[in-house]
Amino acid sequence: MSASTRGQWIDAAEAGGIQQALDALPPAGGTVHVPAGRWEVDRTLEIALNERQHLCLQGEGRASVLVNTSTSGEPLLSIAGALGQWWPDLTITVRDLSFVGNRASGDALLVDHPNDTLVDACFFIGHGGTAVRFVSKGTNTTVRDCWMRDCRRALSAENLHHLTMHGNQTRRLNEGQIQEEHVYIDRNCREIRIVNNHFAYGDAEGIILDGTAQHVIANNTIEGFQRCIYAISSRDLVINANYLHGPHAVVLAGTCNGVAITGNTMINNTEAAVRIEDASGSGGHVISGNIIRKSVYAGIVEDKRQGGIDLGAARDCAVTGNVLENVTADAAIVGLGGGGHVVSGNRIAGNLGEAVRLTCDGWCLTSDNLTDRRSGAQD
Numbered sequence: 001m002s003a004s005t006r007g008q009w010i011d012a013a014e015a016g017g018i019q020q021a022l023d024a025l026p027p028a029g030g031t032v033h034v035p036a037g038r039w040e041v042d043r044t045l046e047i048a049l050n051e052r053q054h055l056c057l058q059g060e061g062r063a064s065v066l067v068n069t070s071t072s073g074e075p076l077l078s079i080a081g082a083l084g085q086w087w088p089d090l091t092i093t094v095r096d097l098s099f100v101g102n103r104a105s106g107d108a109l110l111v112d113h114p115n116d117t118l119v120d121a122c123f124f125i126g127h128g129g130t131a132v133r134f135v136s137k138g139t140n141t142t143v144r145d146c147w148m149r150d151c152r153r154a155l156s157a158e159n160l161h162h163l164t165m166h167g168n169q170t171r172r173l174n175e176g177q178i179q180e181e182h183v184y185i186d187r188n189c190r191e192i193r194i195v196n197n198h199f200a201y202g203d204a205e206g207i208i209l210d211g212t213a214q215h216v217i218a219n220n221t222i223e224g225f226q227r228c229i230y231a232i233s234s235r236d237l238v239i240n241a242n243y244l245h246g247p248h249a250v251v252l253a254g255t256c257n258g259v260a261i262t263g264n265t266m267i268n269n270t271e272a273a274v275r276i277e278d279a280s281g282s283g284g285h286v287i288s289g290n291i292i293r294k295s296v297y298a299g300i301v302e303d304k305r306q307g308g309i310d311l312g313a314a315r316d317c318a319v320t321g322n323v324l325e326n327v328t329a330d331a332a333i334v335g336l337g338g339g340g341h342v343v344s345g346n347r348i349a350g351n352l353g354e355a356v357r358l359t360c361d362g363w364c365l366t367s368d369n370l371t372d373r374r375s376g377a378q379d
Contacts (some may be wrong), residue, residue: 101127104155187211
């Protein structure tokens with residue numbers, strides 16, 4: 001949206017402040033410009049929009065700094081879209097702003113009903129809540145090219161369809177605050193794309209998919225988490241071409257079905273590269289074309305373990321064409337329970353235990369798995 005095509009241009013300095021500029025937004029909407037400078041905020045900046053009241057809140061990049069001085073846990077900026085509506089004629093854009101918080105502050109940006117919302121090229125640091133939080137129902141939302149550092153959580157989405165998270169960077173700072181997962185997607189979200197991001201050094205999970213479906217997680221670097229990707233009772237997921245460096249690369253818990261884990265590079269996974277746990281009713285997964293190994297820096301890493309693929313009690317999985325090197329677990333590929341698996345065409349080299357160990361309550365097929373002399377039992 002541009003000022004020339006939708007609504008008027010309102011300068012926050014000329015209006016007497018950011019809240020005054022938001023209050024002055026006309027029914028047709030417009031652009032609220034936040035000039036360069038330090039803007040201290042001790043209470044939530046907020047606006048409730050009506051249909052066709054388009055908003056573009058725009059700064060001058062890192063020079064336009066909004067500082068939450070409150071320690072009451074309230075958000076810095078709260079935007080409410082057209083409440084109770086799907087697909088309203090309304091666009092929300094937040095662009096080129098810096099959001100600075102403190103460990104007792106709340107969310108940086110809270111958007112309720114985020115239909116046709118874009119958060120673009122913003123910088124978030126030090127918030128005691130979530131950097132970008134979407135609540136209630138919404139669709140067609142994008143968060144791109146943002147930096148999110150030392151926030152309790154980077155992004156949270158509730159009841160959201162068609163979210164794209166692209167080109168963002170999240171990171172915990174040295175001696176920073178204890179963090180929750182960097183990205184949380186709740187059970188009512190659908191068709192989420194998390195692509196081309198770099199998530200680094202958190203205390204728990206990189207991404208949690210909690211009871212969700214129909215998502216693509218691709219081309220991300222996710223490193224320094226206990227679990228890089230953690231899916232709980234989710235289905236129809238694509239996890240492709242990611243670099244996953246942490247004790248667990250991918251964990252599927254609960255009733256997960258139809259997850260494709262393909263073409264990923266899984267490095268220094270001291271517990272497991274892929275683990276399926278609490279797997280009653282879980283299955284139909286494809287685990288194919290992944291590289292699982294220690295990193296080139298393994299010689300200086302204190303924990304020398306490298307986990308493999310643990311199917312747990314899942315059923316009907318295809319494990320094909322993976323390369324597993326120097327796995328230190330009892331078996332490079334293991335399934336203790338379940339059945340209906342096809343395990344074939346994998347290259348297993350240098351592992352300390354067995355190559356494949358399946359204890360199935362039904363049929364399983366293993367074929368053409370290539371191992372070297374150091375590997376244990378093979379099919």
